[in-house]
Amino acid sequence: MxxxxxxxxxxxxxxxxxxxxxxxxxxxxxxxxxxxxxxxxxxxxxxxxxxxxxxxxxxxxxxxxxxxxxxxxxxxxxxxxxxxxxxxxxxxxxxxxSLQRNRAWWRYFSGNNDAAKDNYKRIKPIVDACKSLKQTRTGALIVFVRDYDEQSYVNSCEVMDAIISKRLLESIFQKTSPLHDGAVIISGNKIRSASCILPLTDNTDLPPQFGLRHRAGIGVTEANDATALIVSEETGEISYAKQGKVKMNISFAELEKLLNKDF
Structure with missing residues (x-):
């Protein structure tokens, strides 16, 4: 051999x-x-x-x-x-x-803590709205996008371009509101649109209790540079989706950290 x-x-x-x-x-x-x-x-x-x-x-x-x-x-x-x-x-x-993902560099170049203060002003009404929605078990789907392309949503959403506020978010997702069925899109300091119909995920490994709202929230994070906040109508449980992955039953403290990081 x-x-x-x-x-x-x-x-x-x-x-x-x-x-x-x-x-x-x-x-x-x-x-x-x-x-x-x-x-x-x-x-x-x-x-x-x-x-x-x-x-x-x-x-x-x-x-x-x-x-x-x-x-x-x-x-x-x-x-x-x-x-x-x-x-x-x-x-x-x-x-x-992305350079914006590196917070240390971003703060170095931006030079001060003004961005962090502005961030808190945007996050607080969202967290407060989620507390109210959780308590009343009102279903909600809030999507955060970095770059808002109006043409991508104009045919399936109601354009709003409104300042983020607790009462506005609560009003949108009330069951008697004509805008409650769908997602709210937030970009920057504004609620850009509401009642948005989003594509559903193809993932077959999701928990059986996930309905269309959860599947739409996960699906939009798979296809876009976006994150999604979902409030369950059945349990009031808050879930957070990013890159097709979802964290379930998160606390308000954890929600604030996640929003602060992704904003």
């Missing part, structure tokens, strides 16, 4: 870095599609690729031509099929690379 020649094999630090980066990339991609319908689609694509190897080995000409044609346009098909997951992945990269 001939000896294995390893003389041409050179493992360097950059090779190790390459393996680690690829592993991290695969892990992030797995987190993006975990629990969604995209997992089943990916399994289907893998089956087609394996079937193609079998067909070539057996020289099945007709199936070879069909599968080869499909695989030739595979990259375009993957982009079309996984466009939402690719969008979420690019948003994730953008969020992590």
């Amino acid at each position: 001939p000896a294995l020649d390893l003389s041409q094999f050179h493992f360097t630090l950059f090779n190790a870095l390459d393996i680690v980066l690829v592993a991290l990339l695969i892990y992030q991609l797995y987190n993006l599609i975990k629990g969604t319908i995209a997992v089943n689609i990916l399994i289907g694509l893998i089956i087609i690729i394996l079937l193609n190897f079998v067909v070539h080995a057996l020289h099945m000409t007709l199936l070879m031509k069909i599968l080869d044609t499909f695989i030739q346009v595979g990259i375009i098909a993957v982009v079309v099929i996984f466009q939402q997951e690719l969008r979420r992945f690019l948003l994730l990269l953008g969020r992590n690379a």
Whole structure:
């Protein structure tokens, strides 16, 4: 048996870095599609690729031509099929690379604590409104976006452009209000729109008690650079969604910290 020649094999630090980066990339991609319908689609694509190897080995000409044609346009098909997951992945990269995410640098360049004081003024009426909504078990969905694109919401929302206040939020989500059924969009210092219809998440691993309000809140954070605050109509429980992940039954102190961080 001939000896294995390893003389041409050179493992360097950059090779190790390459393996680690690829592993991290695969892990992030797995987190993006975990629990969604995209997992089943990916399994289907893998089956087609394996079937193609079998067909070539057996020289099945007709199936070879069909599968080869499909695989030739595979990259375009993957982009079309996984466009939402690719969008979420690019948003994730953008969020992590954003200078605004690094609070120490941001405060260094902004120069004072005025931003923190303004932040508290925006957060307090939201937290106070949530206390009232929780007590009365009034369902609510509040979405926070960094960059508000009016054209994205104009067809499914009522444009408001109003100053954030406790009483306004309470009024919007009252069951007798014509605006209560849907989400409120907040950007900067303003309530930009209300009664917004949002896309639902495809995640199949959510708790069974999650209704349309929770699924819409999670779905909007999957497809956009947004966070969502959900108040359950059944229990009054407050949940907080970000990047497709949700924290359940959070306290008001934790809610204030989360809003302060994300604002």
